Amino acid sequence: MNSNPEIKSLLQKFVLNQCTPEEINEVIAYYKKNQLTDDFPTVEDVQNLLDEMPKMDQQKADAIFNNILTASKEEETVIEMPARKSNYRKYIAIAASVVVLLGIGFFYKQNMTQNVVEQKFDFKSSDxxxxxxxxxxxxxxxxxxxxxxxxxxxxxxxxxxxxxxxxxxxxxxxxxxxxxxxxxxxxxxxxxxxxxxxxxxxxxxxxxxxxxxxxxxxxxxxxxxxxxxxxxxxxxxxxxxxxxxxxxxxxxxxxxxxxxxxxxxxxxxxxxxxxxxxxxxxxxxxxxxxxxxxxxxxxxxxxxxxxxxxxxxxIYTSWINGGLTFRNMTFKNIITKLERRYNVTIINKNEKLANEKFNASFKEESIENVMSYFNEIHGIHYTIKNNQILIK
Structure with missing residues (x-):
C-alpha cells in the first residue's frame, strides 16, 4: 500500500464513510494528482477496508454508478470504462479499479448525506x-x-x-x-x-x-x-x-x-x-x-x-455527575467547553488570554459561578446578558 501513513488513514476513513468534507476533498485532490501511479493502493488493499461499509442494493448501486460516469465526463481527466458496464453494476461493491472504488465511496457518501441529513446538526439546539x-x-x-x-x-x-x-x-x-x-x-x-x-x-x-x-x-x-x-x-x-x-x-x-x-x-x-x-x-x-x-x-x-x-x-469522570475539570488547558479551549456545557455564547475580546493555560475543577456549578471564579482568581472581567458572555 501507499507508504504515506496519512493518505492511508484518510483512504480508510473515506471508503468507510467517516471522512469530513475537508478530508473528502483532500482524498480527491490526492487522486487527481496521482491517479493510478505505483504509490496508489491496490484494489485488494482498498477492498479489505470495505468490510464495514454499508451494503447497497442494486437500484442504489446503479444510480451511483451512473453518477460516477456523469462526473467523469465533467472532469478534465476522463476515466475510460470497459465496454461491459454491466459487470461493474454486478460487482460494484468490489470494484475492479481504484478509480471506480473511490468514486463509489465519494458518491455513496454524497448520496447518503443528501438523503439522510440535509443540514449539519446544530449542537446549540435544545433537542x-x-x-x-x-x-x-x-x-x-x-x-x-x-x-x-x-x-x-x-x-x-x-x-x-x-x-x-x-x-x-x-x-x-x-x-x-x-x-x-x-x-x-x-x-x-x-x-x-x-x-x-x-x-x-x-x-x-x-x-x-x-x-x-x-x-x-x-x-x-x-x-x-x-x-x-x-x-x-x-x-x-x-x-x-x-x-x-x-x-x-x-x-x-x-x-x-x-x-x-x-x-x-x-x-x-x-x-x-x-x-x-x-x-x-x-x-x-x-x-x-x-x-x-x-x-x-x-x-x-x-x-x-x-x-x-x-x-x-x-477528575476525568466527574462530568457524569455535573463536575467540570480543566487540566493545563488553553483559555480558548476552555471557552469552547463552557459553551458546550452550558449552551451559551462566549465572546473573548481579551486576545492575550486565548493561549494562556489554566487548571480548575468545579462541582455542579452554574456558569455564573464558574465565570466568577475566573474573575476572582485570574482577574478575568466579563459581563453576562441574554445567554451571552462578553470577556473584556
Whole structure:
C-alpha cells in the first residue's frame, strides 16, 4: 500500500464513510494528482477496508454508478470504462479499479448525506436527535417516553426520560446503525443491545449498531466524550473508534474524550484493561499501548504518538455527575467547553488570554459561578446578558 501513513488513514476513513468534507476533498485532490501511479493502493488493499461499509442494493448501486460516469465526463481527466458496464453494476461493491472504488465511496457518501441529513446538526439546539437506519430522525424528549423501531416496524429500543435502552431479542444478518446526537447543555444515557452502558456528554455524537452480530467485534464510533461501562464478552471485543484512534476492550470502565478542538484524544481507565492503537492498524497486544487502571492514555492527533501517565480518574469522570475539570488547558479551549456545557455564547475580546493555560475543577456549578471564579482568581472581567458572555 501507499507508504504515506496519512493518505492511508484518510483512504480508510473515506471508503468507510467517516471522512469530513475537508478530508473528502483532500482524498480527491490526492487522486487527481496521482491517479493510478505505483504509490496508489491496490484494489485488494482498498477492498479489505470495505468490510464495514454499508451494503447497497442494486437500484442504489446503479444510480451511483451512473453518477460516477456523469462526473467523469465533467472532469478534465476522463476515466475510460470497459465496454461491459454491466459487470461493474454486478460487482460494484468490489470494484475492479481504484478509480471506480473511490468514486463509489465519494458518491455513496454524497448520496447518503443528501438523503439522510440535509443540514449539519446544530449542537446549540435544545433537542436530542436520534438518526435511524433509514435516515429518518426522531426527537428525544427527556420529559416523555418513546419507542425506537427498525425499518420493518419492530420495536428495537425504549426511551424513558434521559435513558434509551436497546433490546437484545433479534438476530440480524447485517449491522444496522443508529446515531444519537447530544446538543450543548445536555447529557444522555444509552444502553446498547449487549448490555454496555454509555454516558454521553454534551456536544457528543455516537454511532452504534442497533444489534451486534455474533462472530464480529462490537464497534461504535465516537465524536465528543463518553464514559463506557462495557458488558464482558471475551469472544467479541468492544472497540471505540475515535477518528484515528481505536480503543479495544473486553469488559471494563473507561472514559474517552475526542472533541474537535482537543489536540489529543484522551482515554482514562477506571477498571479493567484497554488497548490503544491507530484505527488504520490491526490490534497487537505485544506492540500496542495497554492501559492499566488509574492511567490516562493520550493520543496526539498531530504526530499519532501515544503517551500515558497516572491520574486521579475521578477528575476525568466527574462530568457524569455535573463536575467540570480543566487540566493545563488553553483559555480558548476552555471557552469552547463552557459553551458546550452550558449552551451559551462566549465572546473573548481579551486576545492575550486565548493561549494562556489554566487548571480548575468545579462541582455542579452554574456558569455564573464558574465565570466568577475566573474573575476572582485570574482577574478575568466579563459581563453576562441574554445567554451571552462578553470577556473584556
Amino acid at each position: 436530542i436527535v436520534l438518526q435511524l437506519e433509514n435516515g429518518e430522525t426522531q426527537i428525544i424528549s427527556e420529559q416523555n417516553s418513546s419507542q425506537v423501531k427498525d425499518s420493518k416496524g419492530n420495536i428495537v429500543g425504549n426511551q424513558n426520560g434521559d435513558k434509551l435502552v436497546y433490546e437484545n431479542s433479534s438476530d440480524p444478518e447485517k449491522l444496522v446503525y443508529n446515531t444519537i446526537k447530544i446538543p450543548y447543555g445536555k447529557k444522555f444515557r444509552l444502553q446498547l443491545s449487549d448490555g454496555t452502558f454509555v454516558h454521553l456528554n454534551s456536544g457528543t455524537t455516537l454511532k452504534y449498531p442497533v444489534k451486534f452480530i455474533a462472530g464480529e467485534n462490537r464497534q461504535v464510533f465516537l465524536d465528543g466524550e463518553a464514559f463506557f461501562d462495557v458488558a464482558k464478552d471475551k469472544k467479541h471485543p468492544f472497540i471505540v473508534n475515535a477518528d484515528e484512534l481505536n480503543v479495544r476492550v473486553l469488559g471494563t470502565h473507561f472514559n474517552v474524550t475526542n472533541y474537535p478542538e482537543d489536540a489529543v484524544t484522551d482515554v482514562v481507565l477506571v477498571e479493567g484493561s484497554v488497548g490503544m492503537y491507530q484505527s488504520n492498524q490491526e490490534f497487537d497486544a505485544a506492540k500496542n499501548t495497554i492501559l492499566k487502571p488509574g492511567f490516562k492514555g493520550s493520543f496526539n492527533k498531530e504526530n499519532a504518538k501515544i503517551s500515558t501517565k497516572a491520574v486521579l480518574t475521578d
